[in-house]
Amino acid sequence: MKNAELVRRKDAATPRGVGVMCNFYAERALNSEIWDVEGKRYIDFAAGIAVLNTGHRHPRLVEAVEKQLGRFTHTAYQIVPYASYIELAEKINRRAPGRSAKKTAFFTTGAEAVENAIKIARAATGRPGVIAFSGGFHGRTMMGMALTGKVAPYKIGFGPFPGEVYHAPYPCALHGVSTDDSLKALQHLFKADIDPKRVAAIIFEPVQGEGGFNVAPTDFVRALRAVCDEHGILLIADEVQTGFGRTGKLFAMEHYDVAPDLTTMAKSLAGGMPLSAVCGRAEVMDAPAPGGLGGTYAGNPLAVASALAVLDVLESEKLIDRGAELGQRLMTRLESLRPRVPQIAEVRGVGAMVAVEFRQADGSPDPDFTRTVQNRALEKGLLLLSCGVYGNVIRFLFPLTIQDAVMNEGLDILAEALTR
Ligand SMILES: Cc1ncc(COP(=O)(O)O)c(C=O)c1O
Numbered sequence: 001m002k003n004a005e006l007v008r009r010k011d012a013a014t015p016r017g018v019g020v021m022c023n024f025y026a027e028r029a030l031n032s033e034i035w036d037v038e039g040k041r042y043i044d045f046a047a048g049i050a051v052l053n054t055g056h057r058h059p060r061l062v063e064a065v066e067k068q069l070g071r072f073t074h075t076a077y078q079i080v081p082y083a084s085y086i087e088l089a090e091k092i093n094r095r096a097p098g099r100s101a102k103k104t105a106f107f108t109t110g111a112e113a114v115e116n117a118i119k120i121a122r123a124a125t126g127r128p129g130v131i132a133f134s135g136g137f138h139g140r141t142m143m144g145m146a147l148t149g150k151v152a153p154y155k156i157g158f159g160p161f162p163g164e165v166y167h168a169p170y171p172c173a174l175h176g177v178s179t180d181d182s183l184k185a186l187q188h189l190f191k192a193d194i195d196p197k198r199v200a201a202i203i204f205e206p207v208q209g210e211g212g213f214n215v216a217p218t219d220f221v222r223a224l225r226a227v228c229d230e231h232g233i234l235l236i237a238d239e240v241q242t243g244f245g246r247t248g249k250l251f252a253m254e255h256y257d258v259a260p261d262l263t264t265m266a267k268s269l270a271g272g273m274p275l276s277a278v279c280g281r282a283e284v285m286d287a288p289a290p291g292g293l294g295g296t297y298a299g300n301p302l303a304v305a306s307a308l309a310v311l312d313v314l315e316s317e318k319l320i321d322r323g324a325e326l327g328q329r330l331m332t333r334l335e336s337l338r339p340r341v342p343q344i345a346e347v348r349g350v351g352a353m354v355a356v357e358f359r360q361a362d363g364s365p366d367p368d369f370t371r372t373v374q375n376r377a378l379e380k381g382l383l384l385l386s387c388g389v390y391g392n393v394i395r396f397l398f399p400l401t402i403q404d405a406v407m408n409e410g411l412d413i414l415a416e417a418l419t420r
Contacts, residue, residue, distance in 0.1 A: 109137025
């Protein structure tokens with residue numbers, strides 16, 4: 001089967017709203033490489049949008065899922081429970097930031113984890129309001145969209161959204177928003193829009209994913225914690241993209257020395273199987289009444305088996321440290337190219353969560369150059385993802401298991417795409 005034929009069939013059979021980046025179709029994949037139906041090989045710096053920190057088809061994950069396939073694939077945890085769900089919850093409770101006793105509930109997608117974190121926060125506080133940040137991305141469900149701080153393409157034509165959601169600017173020095181600006185805007189919301197005593201939660205990404213890999217400054221995160229403590233608001237860290245080893249720690253919040261009340265996670269949690277979770281302070285997590293949380297597929301046994309293997313692999317292969325080393329190598333390479341690429345406005349990141357932002361000579365965002373780099377790289381067989389409110393950032397999401405030779409090959413293609 002040829003790619004062109006599949007593109008034609010896709011256009012006829014599936015809606016354009018499910019936007020597809022590549023015009024080639026996957027046949028198989030292994031670790032950091034994908035082969036298409038015509039046999040062309042690609043180096044995968046997209047990793048299924050940050051899902052494959054442990055790479056495609058890691059043998060330990062495949063073994064764990066196969067073993068589970070031979071036992072049972074679905075019982076609905078809320079009907080007939082299984083021990084692996086508890087085991088994974090226990091492990092996450094031990095590893096998630098914060099010293100207080102914790103509990104974890106499993107779901108399927110990142111958006112579902114976010115929805116449930118808000119439900120739990122509302123149930124625990126008895127308050128309706130939620131504050132999120134511009135540039136943030138929290139999913140494609142109704143509450144996910146309401147919280148998301150990026151209109152195109154996520155919110156166009158889909159409103160009205162759930163009420164009582166407010167946005168403050170996320171600090172970003174490059175775009176002229178300081179921690180102080182952001183915190184003042186938050187205080188302004190409390191004056192102009194909602195009494196802080198009616199706010200259930202503040203939700204934020206420690207490093208904005210879709211928003212451009214903007215890293216939250218330490219003073220900002222600590223100030224958010226203080227604001228929450230002052231007003232009895234719960235702090236939710238959305239670690240769907242930052243989680244599971246990407247930033248040089250298992251959770252990005254470990255960089256800040258403050259704990260959120262609730263953490264959402266998904267993506268690399270189960271290495272390609274659909275699984276998400278909300279972990280939080282035990283008494284907060286216990287606020288919803290029995291039956292209020294869950295879902296038919298929530299905590300699917302195949303996905304849970306895969307997640308348990310992910311935790312083992314991260315530890316036994318020391319992947320979190322390796323990710324930080326690879327991220328450093330990438331940042332050094334990008335910095336070295338800077339003199340030859342005037343479009344580079346900033347190279348930033350934490351651990352392996354690295355991005356490069358492009359701007360034009362007049363300082364305005366350069367989405368055209370971003371697309372050009374992405375297209376040139378793709379022609380040479382390197383898959384890159386863009387992000388940023390203006391689509392002018394390239395983010396790097398290579399598996400942390402990538403072989404040195406493949407990483408170097410990818411970096412060479414990237415250098416060529418940037419400088420040609
Ligand atoms: C920070 C964050 N939250 C939530 C989501 C939504 O996750 P999902 O696409 O699995 O629903 C994403 C997805 O990119 C994300 O990056």
